[in-house]
Amino acid sequence: MLKKSQPKPRLGISACLLGQQVRYDGGHKRDSFLTEVFGPFVDWVPVCPELEVGMGVPREPVRLVGNADEPSMIAERSGKNWTATIKRFSARRTGELKRLNLSGYVFKKDSPTCGMERVKIYTPRGGATRNGIGLFAAAIMTELPLMPVEEEGRLNDPALRENFIERIFVYRSWQEIAAARKSLNALIEFHTAHKFQLLAHSESHYRALGRAIATAKQAPIGEVYERYGRGLMNALSVPATAKKHANALEHMMGYFSTELSPGERQELVDVIRDYRRRLIPLIAPHDFNSPLRKKISGRVFATSGLSRSQPEGAYAAQSRLMVRLGARRQKNSGNNRIGTDRCCHR
Numbered sequence: 001m002l003k004k005s006q007p008k009p010r011l012g013i014s015a016c017l018l019g020q021q022v023r024y025d026g027g028h029k030r031d032s033f034l035t036e037v038f039g040p041f042v043d044w045v046p047v048c049p050e051l052e053v054g055m056g057v058p059r060e061p062v063r064l065v066g067n068a069d070e071p072s073m074i075a076e077r078s079g080k081n082w083t084a085t086i087k088r089f090s091a092r093r094t095g096e097l098k099r100l101n102l103s104g105y106v107f108k109k110d111s112p113t114c115g116m117e118r119v120k121i122y123t124p125r126g127g128a129t130r131n132g133i134g135l136f137a138a139a140i141m142t143e144l145p146l147m148p149v150e151e152e153g154r155l156n157d158p159a160l161r162e163n164f165i166e167r168i169f170v171y172r173s174w175q176e177i178a179a180a181r182k183s184l185n186a187l188i189e190f191h192t193a194h195k196f197q198l199l200a201h202s203e204s205h206y207r208a209l210g211r212a213i214a215t216a217k218q219a220p221i222g223e224v225y226e227r228y229g230r231g232l233m234n235a236l237s238v239p240a241t242a243k244k245h246a247n248a249l250e251h252m253m254g255y256f257s258t259e260l261s262p263g264e265r266q267e268l269v270d271v272i273r274d275y276r277r278r279l280i281p282l283i284a285p286h287d288f289n290s291p292l293r294k295k296i297s298g299r300v301f302a303t304s305g306l307s308r309s310q311p312e313g314a315y316a317a318q319s320r321l322m323v324r325l326g327a328r329r330q331k332n333s334g335n336n337r338i339g340t341d342r343c344c345h346r
């Protein structure tokens with residue numbers, strides 16, 4: 001778990017998304033969500049591979065040509081082949097970025113260098129299919145397979161955006177415990193803190209990870225960590241739904257329902273039911289104005305193993321960001337009721 005003194009998650013990003021004028025035409029693609037809303041919660045590491053290999057600004061645009069497995073990067077007019085240069089650069093730069101301990105990466109969509117998926121690949125005759133990956137993005141994803149990655153275009157989808165944010169903060173916490181002295185106790189503590197979160201994504205992954213912990217003594221601790229880390233990030237990649245979240249909330253409620261009065265219990269059942277029906281957002285239990293919710297929130301933190309004495313921890317930062325996103329959605333929708341088309345969890 002992150003401690004108060006630990007820095008914000010460090011994320012790689014295509015430099016043009018931060019407003020740097022590094023594109024082939026001297027322009028940028030500044031993204032207001034990334035710079036204004038998300039930016040204060042993370043430290044960006046901007047990278048423009050085309051600029052860094054010396055292609056200059058402005059420059060001749062490039063495209064991917066050939067087949068999806070082994071495309072070439074070719075300048076559109078002169079036909080200059082940049083493939084070897086970009087690949088050499090990618091091998092070196094991914095090594096540097098690995099050492100920076102990145103917790104995620106945001107790529108510029110459609111770019112033959114930075115695009116994460118569906119990048120156009122041209123045939124030598126000029127036709128194109130959308131099944132390519134930018135050469136630099138491919139190198140990053142190969143070298144850092146567990147690290148959460150997204151494109152700015154996909155982050156316009158509220159469900160994908162919240163999933164990405166969640167994965168970043170959990171991955172950051174995972175990086176911390178994986179870098180510390182490995183022990184079964186530390187792994188159990190981590191699993192306890194995240195088990196309901198896992199349940200909200202995938203019950204089968206949740207059970208498999210629980211089994212992995214239960215049988216952990218039979219394998220070398222390094223192997224157990226490696227398997228757990230892979231399972232953890234795979235689980236979080238499965239989309240959470242309102243139904244699965246409600247299921248996890250009901251599991252949590254089982255831990256402390258006897259401490260609630262009948263009226264409080266009914267109120268909580270109603271909140272979960274309304275959330276399941278997508279009438280209210282998941283952040284509703286974080287409304288600290290209500291005494292009941294204050295009580296529940298404290299119990300939820302304790303039940304999940306999270307400590308509220310770590311205000312700058314991963315969970316606190318993620319919560320603040322989610323609350324801010326929730327407030328934006330409510331402002332955009334013009335009322336307090338979250339319509340089904342605005343609910344983040346499908």
Ligand code: SF4
Pocket residue numbers: 014015016017022023024047048049050051108111113114
């Ligand atoms: S998409 Fe990548 S290579 Fe292109 S301008 Fe942006 S950062 Fe540079």
